[in-house]
Amino acid sequence: MSLTVVNGLPAHVLVVHFVIVLVPLSALAVVVAAIWPSTARRMGIVLPLLALVALASVPVATQAGEWLEEHVDSDALVRRHAELGDGLLPWAAGLFVLAAAIWWTTRRSASPEAAPRERAGTATPRSAPALRVVAAVLSVGVATGAVVDVYRIGDSGAKAAWHDGFSKTGDEKHGDKG
Template sequence: MTTIAGIPAHALLVHGVVVLTPLTALLAILCAFWPAARRRLVWLVLALAVGVAVLTPVTTSAGEWLYNREAQHSTILELHQERGEWMIYFAVGLLVVAIVQAVQHWLESRSTEPRKVLAVVAAVLAVVVGVSSIVGVVQIGHSGAEAKWGVASE
């Protein structure tokens, strides 16, 4: 996918990644610490994580197409391209967290026995992956905005 209605696809698709990744991360962290939220939101978190995992390579591919159209690359554009390659790891991490939480929910709904080890592992995983995903998206997005619009780092 290269363009949508004459606009570079990357410029449009990236908005989905920028919105859905932090939303998924925050909901996963919420579900990790609040069982009532997990009971209500676990399937939404899984659906969002699948969406991010599907949207990420499409967005990255569209970005590579746009990057390869340029004859010369600025240092910040090269940095953005390098950082953009990180996104698939965040997307897969969020998907793993969502799957772990779905399994956790499924096990909890079929037993009255507490699963403390699973709860702790799921919570640590959600925080580490969630926070790193949010930070990563901000870093990737900032370098992209700086490359496109000349936004200075402060």
């Protein structure tokens, strides 16, 4: 079963809004969690779950978009949008992997058995700050790639949908009253 039409509208135009909201929100959450582990601990399991829902929304939107592509006039703008849309899944997967890794590492450092080691000063090995920097740099890179890709895909989709579908002045709709 594929999601093609919802309430008379192509499902793609509805489902894509999940991607537009959830991917950048996940990107922001991953970056914040990577930079501030205390925030990651407060987010808890919500961090990887948010990224998982964002990841899952991408193929749903893509599948609905492929169905829509078969039901509209194909032109260069539609083809460009479809090509760009196929590139988001790896970015969303990267966000999920980073979210899960950040959650796992902060979860382990907040565990009850880690507390005595923290008080003794042995909980964080010397490599922990370096790993945090690597996680932050990776998170910023993947988050930036994901958000830029969402923007490019959305922009190309808007151009494909609206390039001849509106009047900048409104004169064509109501006639020239001048």
